[in-house]
Amino acid sequence: MDVPAGSILPLGMRTSIEKGKVRVGITCALCHAAIDSRSGRVIEGAPNNDVDPGLVLAMATNSAAMFRQTGVNPTKLPLGDRTYINADGEIARLPDAKAVEDAVDADLLSWPPGNFDSTGNMVNNPSQNPSSYTHKAWPYGWSGNAAIGWFHGLTTLNSNVHGTNSDATTGADSSQALLNIDKETYLGILFQNSATQAFRLPEGAKPSEFFEKIDPTPGEPGMNQVIKMPGYPKGSPFILDGLMANSPGFPVGEQLNGMSAFQNSLAPPPVQTASTDTLKRGAAIFSKAGCVECHSGRYFTNHEVIAADEIGTQPSRGPAQAPFARILIAPQTYPSNVPVPLPPDPPVLSVPTDITPQRSLELAFAISNPAGGYKVPSLIGLAVTAPYLHDGGVAASSEALKRDKDGFKVADPNQLGMAGTLLNNIQPDPSASLRVLLDRNLRETTVAVNRANSDLQQSNVDGSGHAYWVDTEAGFTPQDQTDIIQFLLSLDDDPEVLPAVASN
Secondary structure, eight states: OOTTTTOOSOOEEEEEEEEEEEEEOOOOEEEEEEEEETOOEEEEOOOSSSSHHHHHTTTTTTGGGGGGGTTOOOOSEEEEEEEOOTSOOOOEEEEEHHHHHHHHHHHHHHHHHTEEOOSSSSOOOOEEESOOOOOTTBBTTOOOOOSSGGGGGGGOOOHOOOOOOOOOOOGSSHHHHHHHHHHHHHHHHTTTOOOSSSGOOOOOOHHHHHHHHHHHSSTTTSSSEEEEEETTTSOOOSSTSSSEOOOOETTTTHHHHHOOOOOOOHHOOOOOOOOOHHHHHHHHHHHHTGGGGGGGGTTTTTEEEEEEHHHHGGGGGGGTTTHHHHOOOEEOOOTTOOOOSSOOSSEEOOOOTTTOOOOHHHHHTTTTTTTOOOEOOOOTTTGSOOBSSOOOOBOTTTTTTEEETTTEEEEEEBBBBBHTGGGGGGGOOOOHHHHHHOOOOHHHHHHHHTTHHHHHHHTOOOOOOOOOOSSSGGTTTTHHHHHHHHHHHTOOOOOOOOOOOOOO
16 A cells, blocks of 8 residues: 555545544545655556555455455355345355355455456456546446446446445345345345444344344445435446435535546646657557547547457456346436435436447447447556556566567566566556557567466456557557657647547
């Protein structure tokens, strides 16, 4: 965990005193801000590669409650001794608490630093903590599933983070439809080994009835402060699980929309660029190589979702939202002036979907293509967002490559890929990592290094795909490759040079 210059607390941690007790919590900055290694200052919005969410979660007393974010299905594990009343009203036994905990921890510990699994579909496929340089970078989420509603889907993403991902109990009413685990069993798994004794499921209890007694937010599903959206427990492309994070006393969406507006104000630090001539050459190569066909416009994205089998990247995460498609209904919301707690029969508004191409919406949820898809990301901030691709597998240290008369070669394979950088406590170098992204021979070696690592196999990280090359086999010189890399690294909030096509 990083400590900013002049601070005594790690980045992203907040302390307060309430009723005579010290309370410590985390903020968005834990994952979505980084420390400049030279100045010690905070770079707001940059992904934090030093934080290791999997390790942090694995150290928890009841990490089994996060089983949805791993590849563990507790109902497939041996039964334990703890009894509960199941959905049929019968006395039954829950999966063995230690077996669940051990299996979940094993998957959590396979996550690379800087990665987190936010999909909750019982498949172990973490992705990089994204940057928060969100202005005009829609759709949001690696699959582009957050694409409609306020702030073009950014509010949807924020609700998912502060509702579903931080509170497993919000999934209880949809656990049967999404995971094929009934509500009583689902809650029993969460509560049988709670860290707080008052939240631990008593022997022979019915989990849903026990939850009603200890729920800190009675009257609403889950422990977090949420409101039921129209149609709950079904979700929609607007609010995936039908629950919007919202505190009492704030109108509908005010907190989430405020966070969206703040994120859209964030920008990467200005880049000390190479010469203008170098950037112009790099911009020309960017167009010639066809990069501009997808990474177009002022923010270098065409805002579309590309089919996973077309982009060819590690395929596990592409269909991750498919289970939600089974419970999706037409998106609706309450107007933003409706107070919370909600009044009886609040007015309801339809959420337009025509701001996003239908094909992209379907790909995001693996509806039109079972492989799903990945959104075209913005390229703003590449200098502070290495490693690359959704799984972070495209990475190299500053010492990994060397140049000879024919171009760049691997100098140290032990510093290639996720296996040779973050898993080895080495920060990926943006320039070297981009060269791996663009050069097929360097990438082939990097993917092989990743695939030889058992943890990365377990977490579905390899850095494959996105086979759009700027290398000698594609007709480009090593200097061309260097020029385009300098151009890509120069893309801060106010790029000095834009390709002619991209600036239209």
